[in-house]
Amino acid sequence: MEVIGQIKSVSFSPEKNQINSGLPLPSEERFLIDGLLPEGIRRVEVKIHKTTKKINTAETYTWKAAYLTTPSVFEIYVAYPLRSSENYTLNFYYYNTTDTTEMAAVKDAIHTNLETYLKANFEVTKKEVKALVSQKAMIIQLNEIVNQGLSNYTHQLDQDFAGFSDVVKQKIEQVHGVKLKNAKFNLLKKNNASEGTDKAYYANQLIDQLVALTKAESDQYLRSNLLMLVDIREIDNYPTDKKPHYLPINIGYAGTYFGGGFNDLEYGTSAFAGISLPLGNKNFTKFLGNASISTGVFFSNMTDGNQTEISGPLIGRPSYIGLGYSIFRILRFNAGAVLTSSSVNSNLENVTLYPFVGFSAEFNIWLGLKQ
Structure with a gap:
């Protein structure tokens, strides 16, 4: 694993079906995945999801290879950090360009399925x-025929098939609503048999x-060359780095009303001084990651307007509980x-709750717990 500009980079080998040389993946930080490109590959996709969840959550x-270039490596930026001490499944999809013969076969298959479906779903x-x-159902099923025919293909510009237009919808309504008894046929044909033939022909x-x-x-849509899926590689149940546990310690100054x-x-x-319990991990949720519930004690007793000493009922010092939020890297508002x-x-003894506000500096103390 390399560190490039503070961003870690891990390599994937399709030949060995191995990532990061068998070491755990980086956790709680963004990272890069790179690898060698087999000949002709123009697009690589990677889907990452927790092993305990389904792939539709990935x-x-x-x-994608840039236009008119022939790169030998790919590099993918993983923008959403993985969680510590979790297992993930990674699926790699490799696409290359289709030639005219392959495109012709795709078109023919889709054309045949469209024609078969339409002729089977109209009754004369x-x-x-x-x-x-x-x-409505017919349009949905026609769109599905095209999408299923392209299930192993993708557009070079990431443009999905938009579905059939309103012109097709209007034509379906026209065919569905036509009354053959009102149709005009060849007036030179007088017998009933020819009339039936004309109706069927029409x-x-x-x-x-x-x-x-x-x-x-x-x-x-099929006019432009598509990219064809040619290989899939899967790495299942792969671990991430185990991050150490820290206990946030707060030391600050506050005023009590x-x-x-x-x-x-x-x-x-x-x-x-006190300790904090974060409401979230700031690598995944910024607001909750900066917020925490804090509890602790004041170092000294205070006096009110009557010069009465204000202490605490438990340890002889006022104790507090509250919410804290990080304003800067170590400064917190409480x-x-x-x-x-x-x-x-x-x-x-008069036990009372009073509101307070203050600022504190926060430091993380490594707990050193076994994982």
């Missing part, structure tokens, strides 16, 4: 032509026009409640 990253009777499925002509229209619209208004404000100040006590007389 993050997909793509590398003596009076009318009707669709066996709804127009109905089939309408269906053929619809078939030709779907072929023409699909060809608009006891009462009064702007002109007769009663407050006390003291340094404090706000919460202080648990205090003060003597009413020799036998009674």
